[in-house]
Amino acid sequence: MTTRKLAVVVLAAGLGTRMRSSMPKVLHAVAGKAMVNHVLDAVAELSPDRVAVVIGPGMTQVEAAAAPHTTVVQEERLGTGHAVMAARPALGDLADDPDADVLVVCGDTPLITPAALHSLREARDERHGLAVLGFQAAEPGSYGRLIRDDGGDVARIVEAKDATTEELAVDICNAGMLCVGAPLLFRLLERVGNDNAKGEYYLTDVVGLARTGGEHCALRLAAESEVQGINTRAELAQAEAAMQTRLRTRHMRNGVTLVAPETVFFCHDTAIAPDVIVHPHVVFGPGVSVGEGAEIKSFSHLEGATLSAGAVVGPYARLRPGAMVGEGARVGNFVEIKNASLGRGAKANHLSYLGDTEVGEEANIGAGTITCNYDGFGKHRTTIGAGAFIGSNTALVAPVRIGAGAIVGAGSTVTQDVPDDAIAVARGQQSNRDGAAKRFREMRNAEKAARKTTSAKG
Template sequence: MTDTTPAAARPLAAVILAAGKGTRMKSDLHKVLHPVAGRPMLLHLIAAVGEMGAERVVVVTGAGREQVEAVVAPHGVAVAVQAEQLGTGHAVRQAEAALVGFEGDVLVLYGDVPLVTAGTMRRMVERLHAEDAPAVVVLGFRPSDPGAYGRVIADAEGRIARMVEYKDASEPERAETLCNSGLMAVRGADLFALLARVGNDNAVGEYYLPDIVMLAAADGRGSAVIETGADEVAGVNSRGELATVEAGWQARRRAEAMAAGATLLAPETVWFAHDTVLGRDVTVGQNVVFGPGVSVADGATIHAFSHLEGAEVGAGAEVGPYARLRPGAVLERKAKVGNFVEIKKARLGEGAKANHLTYLGDAEIGAGANIGAGTITCNYDGFLKYRTSIGTGAFVGSNSALVAPVTIGDGAIVGAGSIVTGDVPAYALALARARQENRAGWAAKFRDMMRARKAAKQGG
């Protein structure tokens, strides 16, 4: 009997396969934990199924399981273990215990195919509940080089006549360009019953997940394929493929940023993270890198060769060139951070400036304050971190060291070259440096003495 419940109203689960060794990566880090856009590949998928409102998520692990389990633990997903690598069908079966009692739809995804969107997943589930009620929905694609991918033989409406692995395909079947990505949508009630019937009588003796399509066909139930672009289902098995997937993701994100109203002066040189947020009329210069956790408000400018991570840039603010904003950096409206300035866990108030050669860590800088070139907050004593507070409208002269914990009051002035170890009251002048002494004629006498010494040495 066909289930007529709308797809959106049915419970959803996802099984993500992450048991492979990934030997071609030649890495001590598990393959699915290598990052794309600053986030592990596996977490891209977990985020996407989260958008879908998945009720259960099961990650199937194997080699290197400890690494994978540590990363997914905070995300509330279940873990199943594939102790032996006996094929994709066998891998999915390991999730059966974690899905006992589940009545809904199941998406089968791959941890090394990280860029499948929630929108595509939604199309798969919706097709599963179309009028013809396919037993399985397969996600297909047409790569420029079909190579050794499994082939999907289907009619114009996407009804599948046959699916076959490349190793087992005939020459006419290998001529087909529609390929199997491996991703599927199946009703939970069907998935494990079909998997229990999958055999391993094939070229490599493995239990193939796609075989469930032909098993359903033998029961008189059809399956369907929907298509997506090859870039969305690109897999990662090597460092080169990882770089290709990253490059593709970056190209799409740059296009999105410009379409949304940001100016990228040299788009191909700007690097985004998965969660970068740019406001309207933001200008981004050449060779700018956004690490995770950055938001840039309307009208701000990020000049060339700046690196931002975990930072908030306010409306109309300026960063760089050659500036570094580390986690916890906050620039309020029209604040300015100039060349070779590093900000860490510090807030610059509205209109505050640190234009050159400065380090501000664990600090609060008031509105309109001016931080001179070469100023640093000495926030670490080798054991603990301490905060510096600089008041509204304060002026800190060049080459000053502010030894935290310390407070510079509103409107105060710190003389250039000062080492400030105590609080400075509001509107006071702080001078903390040795008194200058000028000795008339000393330099000339010194040079005469040194010339004579040099001549005597050469003559000897």
């Protein structure tokens, strides 16, 4: 394992015009996280001494996403070599340190793994002044080709637009990432020209220049899916699919049952304990934690929610940020919870909305219950005590407290606190008028017949 210091340059200045988006390319999300942050997370596993993110002019959103890392503005987009040179001042004394390496990575490769980056860095050894990361492409297309010598080292990198027919037949392609001894890298970049089809300063030219100077360039191969760059919406969708496959596999290896894995969608930070069962067509947004033995039934959507051990959610449940479902508690079909907690064993099984609410242990929330938490100006809380029973089709107008063991009659609109163990009924007085329904029907039928007679005479 190398003991050299490490500086990392992340290339993130691309506009991503083929994305047809006003948002910078590297901010588009995969599994709920911006592409550039996936890359920075992978880089962090290498414990770099310094990280510099190269951005374009006006990319304040990318600057914010990359924080606390240093960002450097590439004022003119003159190629990848020019971008790395723009980052040099941000690397400080590491740029001239003979015991330091510079690792250059792409900000639009969200599937890159720490293992691939570790392998690339280890390839830059005493014999090899630099190392590049490549992959065997199923369809090489417009990728740069890695041309190797008889010993397997990289002799040069040729961009597709500049390649000969023979070079285009090579299927070992450039992933756009390399590791170079720091002083060597910047000496080589000073010699890079722009006499090519794009008129740009290619970072890849340092390989040929290094070989001319007697340096060797090692090659490390990664899976094509790991180094996939994102330039279009279609490629973004492909990356999402690959990431979801990776996340599903990870959760199943950790003891989670996915009844139909291909229908479940995870966020990058979804945390699920062993022996959880996830049924088909469940979506996890950011910030979800699920305790051991919980069960999430089909067509449920969870975001910013915490489920304790043994909780049961769904089907067709929506848990919004701040939802907390206690041990053994149940959230049933067409129930929405936001900034609300259900205590141990509590139940809200049907057609309810609980917002800004605390539900005590073993309380039962009847079908159609709504906590009216917003008065048009502010949010207010509802507290429901342990063991309380809320009848169907009840509106609890916050702020209000329902005491422990209390019962609220079905159809009530509750605007005042209910004491412990009390029964509250808040609805209009029922009045029965004997025979009124029959008289009503006779009257309406007579009116209908009269209209028909009038119409026939006309």
